[in-house]
Amino acid sequence: MAKDMVRLENVSxxxxxxxxxxxxxxxxxxxxxxxxxxxSGCGKTTTLRMIAxxxxxxxxxIWINGEKVDKVEPYNREVNTVFQSYSLFPHMTVAENVAFGxxxxxxxxxxxxxxVKEALELVQLANFADRKxxxxxxxxxxxxxxxxxxxxxxxxxxxxxPLGALDLKLRKQMQLELKQLQEELGMTFxxxxxxxEEALTMSDRIVIMNQGKIEQMGLxxxxxxxxxxxxxxxxxxxxxxxxxxxxxANPSFATMKCGGRHISIPNTGxxxxxxxxxxxxxxxKIHVSAQAGEEDNxxxxxLKDEIxxxxxxxxxxxxxxGQKVIAHGSRDILKxxxxxxxxxxxWEPADSVVFEMKEKMEV
Amino acid sequence: xxxxTRKTLFIFTLLVFAFFYIPILVLMVFSFNxxxxxxxxxxxxFDWYIRLFSNSQIIDAAFNSLFIAVxxxxxxxxxxxxxxxxxxxxxxxxxxxxxxxxxxxxxxxxIVLAVALLVLYSFLNVKLGLATVIPxxxxxxxxxxxxxxxxxxxxxxxxxxxxxxDLGANExxxxxxxxxxxxxxxxxxxxxxxFTISLDEFVVAFFTTGPGSNTLPVLVxxxxxxGVSPEINALSTILILAxxxxxxxxxxxxxxxxxxxxxx
Ligand SMILES: Nc1ncnc2c1ncn2[C@@H]1O[C@H](COP(=O)(O)OP(=O)(O)OP(=O)(O)O)[C@@H](O)[C@H]1O
Ligand SMILES: [Mg+2]
Numbered sequence: 001m002a003k004d005m006v007r008l009e010n011v012s013x014x015x016x017x018x019x020x021x022x023x024x025x026x027x028x029x030x031x032x033x034x035x036x037x038x039x040s041g042c043g044k045t046t047t048l049r050m051i052a053x054x055x056x057x058x059x060x061x062i063w064i065n066g067e068k069v070d071k072v073e074p075y076n077r078e079v080n081t082v083f084q085s086y087s088l089f090p091h092m093t094v095a096e097n098v099a100f101g102x103x104x105x106x107x108x109x110x111x112x113x114x115x116v117k118e119a120l121e122l123v124q125l126a127n128f129a130d131r132k133x134x135x136x137x138x139x140x141x142x143x144x145x146x147x148x149x150x151x152x153x154x155x156x157x158x159x160x161x162p163l164g165a166l167d168l169k170l171r172k173q174m175q176l177e178l179k180q181l182q183e184e185l186g187m188t189f190x191x192x193x194x195x196x197e198e199a200l201t202m203s204d205r206i207v208i209m210n211q212g213k214i215e216q217m218g219l220x221x222x223x224x225x226x227x228x229x230x231x232x233x234x235x236x237x238x239x240x241x242x243x244x245x246x247x248x249a250n251p252s253f254a255t256m257k258c259g260g261r262h263i264s265i266p267n268t269g270x271x272x273x274x275x276x277x278x279x280x281x282x283x284x285k286i287h288v289s290a291q292a293g294e295e296d297n298x299x300x301x302x303l304k305d306e307i308x309x310x311x312x313x314x315x316x317x318x319x320x321x322g323q324k325v326i327a328h329g330s331r332d333i334l335k336x337x338x339x340x341x342x343x344x345x346x347w348e349p350a351d352s353v354v355f356e357m358k359e360k361m362e363v
Numbered sequence: 364x365x366x367x368t369r370k371t372l373f374i375f376t377l378l379v380f381a382f383f384y385i386p387i388l389v390l391m392v393f394s395f396n397x398x399x400x401x402x403x404x405x406x407x408x409f410d411w412y413i414r415l416f417s418n419s420q421i422i423d424a425a426f427n428s429l430f431i432a433v434x435x436x437x438x439x440x441x442x443x444x445x446x447x448x449x450x451x452x453x454x455x456x457x458x459x460x461x462x463x464x465x466x467x468x469x470x471x472x473x474i475v476l477a478v479a480l481l482v483l484y485s486f487l488n489v490k491l492g493l494a495t496v497i498p499x500x501x502x503x504x505x506x507x508x509x510x511x512x513x514x515x516x517x518x519x520x521x522x523x524x525x526x527x528x529d530l531g532a533n534e535x536x537x538x539x540x541x542x543x544x545x546x547x548x549x550x551x552x553x554x555x556x557x558f559t560i561s562l563d564e565f566v567v568a569f570f571t572t573g574p575g576s577n578t579l580p581v582l583v584x585x586x587x588x589x590g591v592s593p594e595i596n597a598l599s600t601i602l603i604l605a606x607x608x609x610x611x612x613x614x615x616x617x618x619x620x621x622x623x624x625x626x627x
Contacts, residue, residue, distance in 0.1 A: 075528045105531055
């Protein structure tokens with residue numbers, strides 16, 4: 001079994017009186033690709049900075065490769081970082097920037113030249129070796145930052161939104177290359193991104209953070225299919241969130257009432273009658289039709305709007321009480337419909353997720 | 364009306380320039396005037412320059428001034444750089460106060476510092492000489508070096524030093540390979556300022572120099588008291604040209620460096 005490469009135990013970081021990171025527990029295995037995902041300001045960069053050694057945790061401990069690092073300086077940690085703001089050295093050429101880490105390790109000249117060339121080829125910037133960073137575009141600078149970190153072959157690579165400035169095509173390409181490199185060299189990646197698709201496709205494991213705390217940690221499909229909290233359901237992808245009251249909590253038959261509608265819900269046995277809950281159902285799990293079918297759990301709504309988004313059409317409906325609902329459907333269904341027409345919606349209760357309303361009470 | 368405003372501004376700018384530079388220009392022209400009385404043009408000559416270089420008093424004073432300026436520049440650049448780095452980097456109790464203390468020499472009248480030093484020297488029984496001028500100059504010059512460098516450091520991205528450490532550079536390597544190259548133009552500008560401040564400083568030098576060891580400004584002062592000689596015009600011309608030359612070279616070098624970095 002792979003052992004832990006990075007371990008955070010009850011790590012907290014305060015700036016002034018507010019916690020940027022609070023009581024974080026995280027074990028990252030050797031060779032794992034772990035992604036931190038969360039809204040702006042939730043503490044992702046701060047977490048990386050503590051692992052790299054630029055911030056001292058107020059509480060808790062960090063281990064890297066089995067060694068407790070509270071007294072280890074950043075330059076003695078087997079960790080390299082791709083900084084969110086690139087931080088390229090303006091007085092050095094691109095090649096000198098990339099060579100910096102190897103020079104510090106006293107690698108031989110020929111070896112440095114060879115590895116710098118390889119790294120620059122990886123990020124498709126071999127022709128720019130002799131330029132100064134400020135003469136490059138934002139996306140090019142970002143790729144130099146990747147090359148500068150990756151050329152050192154560190155045990156742990158921290159990447160803070162490393163592809164944020166790239167266009168879609170180049171980003172997809174770099175995603176593949178990074179993932180390949182990570183797997184080939186068995187490097188441990190701790191990756192921060194705002195691109196959910198990137199997180200879902202590249203990661204072995206995803207950590208969803210919110211206000212300095214871990215909201216949920218799991219495999220990409222777990223996070224998407226079985227969000228643990230309302231926050232995660234709302235944050236990852238698009239979803240419909242309905243607020244309601246549990247009407248029946250029988251083992252075989254559970255329903256909730258929401259704005260006059262009765263909706264079947266999956267019974268996880270965690271709810272009791274009359275409890276206030278949230279329910280989340282993904283737009284692509286909702287079947288839309290123009291005629292009422294035979295299914296249970298059938299709801300009717302009026303068509304408000306349709307938005308073409310490429311492979312599918314986004315259908316925006318409205319329930320009689322004004323609550324909006326979003327579903328994905330094919331164009332064909334809507335051929336005969338115009339705005340204001342009646343639509344019939346249906347989904348498998350098992351595809352929806354129900355959360356207790358603890359978030360409300362905390363406020 | 365807009366056109367009128369532009370013209371007025373243009374003329375005003377010209378007047379300011381004239382006010383700045385006509386006296387200097389007149390001085391330079393009259394340094395070639397073939398007449399002992401400096402107010403009427405009688406003919407062209409290099410005489411005053413020849414006399415100047417054969418005047419051992421002036422040459423000695425020039426070397427004294429250069430010596431003091433060089434020593435002052437070295438000491439104040441090193442001290443100022445260290446102080447600025449400390450002030451910029453470390454938070455410690457009383458940091459603001461310490462920072463303020465460094466500004467004081469910039470704003471207090473020279474005469475106060477001069478007299479203070481004189482009192483100190485007599486209290487310590489120090490015999491006045493050439494070297495006794497240096498501490499006063501170092502105090503002024505260091506303050507200016509700190510001012511210039513703090514401005515440069517404020518524009519320095521701390522994240523660059525972190526990036527260096529992230530790549531395995533210890534404190535020492537980070538300083539030499541990243542911090543120093545980035546603040547080098549500031550250090551150069553500070554050193555230049557220190558040099559010129561020391562070179563033309565009069566009040567402190569006048570009070571704290573010993574008998575027989577004149578600096579150039581002090582000597583010029585004593586010469587002018589006996590009437591403005593065209594020799595002094597010649598000397599001033601040389602000084603002005605020398606300073607303009609040095610500043611032009613440094614400015615050109617810094618400009619080139621900034622261009623290479625693509626503006627830091
Ligand atoms: N040096 C600092 N001093 C004070 N507060 C800070 C400092 N660094 C971060 N913070 C605060 O800590 C919180 C977490 O910041 P952090 O940079 O880790 O967010 P993030 O998750 O990386 O956000 P983003 O996605 O926008 O990069 C924020 O509220 C931020 O304002
Ligand atoms: Mg961040």
